[in-house]
Amino acid sequence: MRLIGIPSLYIVSFFSLLLCLFLNAEDFDISEFPLVIKEHTAWDLEGAEDRIDTYRKGDFSIVLQMKSGEVIPRGVEYDLKQVKHDFLFGGSLAADWSVPEKKWYPQFKEYFAKLFNYATVNFYWSSHEKVRGEWDYDSAPLSSEIYQWAKDQGMVVKGHPLMWHQVLPDWIKDSERSVRKINKDIKKHVKNLIKGYPEIDHWDAYNEVPGIVWKDEDLGMRRWQAYKGHEIVDNKFVSGPGYVTEAIMEIARKYRPDGYYVLNHYQHSDPFYHKQIQYCLDEGIDFEAIGIQTHMHSETQSFSEASLWAALESYNQYEKPIFLSEVSVLSCGIFEDWRGLDVQEKAWQYAMDNKLPIPLLEGSPELERYQSEMTRDFYTLAFSHPQVESITWWTITDLDPWRGMPSGLLNVDGEPKPVYYVLDELINEQWNTSKEGELSDQAMFEFRGFYGSYEVSVDIDGRSYLGYFDASKESDKTLTVTVYEYENL
16 A cells, blocks of 8 residues: 555645635644555455355255146246345445436436345434424435335335434434433434334434444433433443443334344444443343444554454354445545544535535545455455345445545446446346256256345247246245246236
């Protein structure tokens, strides 16, 4: 890797102007924090392909039958195609706020749907409730319209989140309002989400619980956590942090006992996240999956092959599915550690709050190549781990990058970057099953394929027939599939 200073082609020209005109130069001077320009060395991935074959595929025998009961003759040719994965390859629809305004929004949706069967949609509280008691899920961008679109595409949809100490309305952030009133509003809000959106398949429960330690002690949500039993001293939990998870899950289970709830945090090695998980398990507070974020915005947040595998292995003890819930691999330089990243994020937040141009770190063809190569190895290793059941890419375009650090699959004009084609190749080709052949006796054929949904077609006496079936890890390994003539489908 190599280092470059901030005053370079990797920062758009207007950023220094923004710093001079709108920001406190001392507080937001990032020139002392050089960017790391990464060069990817291919991971060994020893054993990854064997693990993928073991954990992601199964052997199946398929017997075809016609609705009429007619026997399908031996030797008839069949064409088998996988049309959906069981594994949840996800993308976020909660970050690209300006995309719906673009003329290429329809193409954005097409690109998204080609890759992903799992969509995270935003339920950020203050984005949809500007006035207390007046919930509006239609006006904000990337809300009801994109949510309904994802459902219409047959995607599994995750609501993000039931609760968080960010993006809060003023009456919840309030430093003086009664914590009992805040508690009442929180309970009502979670109830309304659960009951109001029964079509949501998954929910992030309380997002990033341990992160509350970095919030002001007078913040309404921090006072609410204390009200629930969390004691924090010197940015460390003396008691907690499982109590608020318990409080949110009690409401969620009351109104949707069969819901699928995910814990989620931004730091996989945070001991308090592990403590939160263990508390829930010890106290019988049931949840379905563990979410781990992997936003690689700095050297200290980035992963090597060994560190990613170690992180995943460290969660095996909990015997829960692992969701890599928010993945960011950047196509710009990254900071060495949290200090430069903190300044960049504050500058970005200032610009967002004051409707100024985003201080964007620029990329290059070389950095886009790094992004694509790193993503290929990251996804391959993660997909090979038996506990991982979902991987979600966070920012889809470079139009509204979080922290002003582009990590999109599409560029600012909505066009695919090299990383998009890498994921397309992995998801739709390398990790996808198709087969052609001839039926044996009893109209049977056998195949080994990735778990998911399939269509099979045959031509008999000049007529075309089609059938569908699911081949999952839990399904029978011998399946009888009825095929229907095309015109009757």
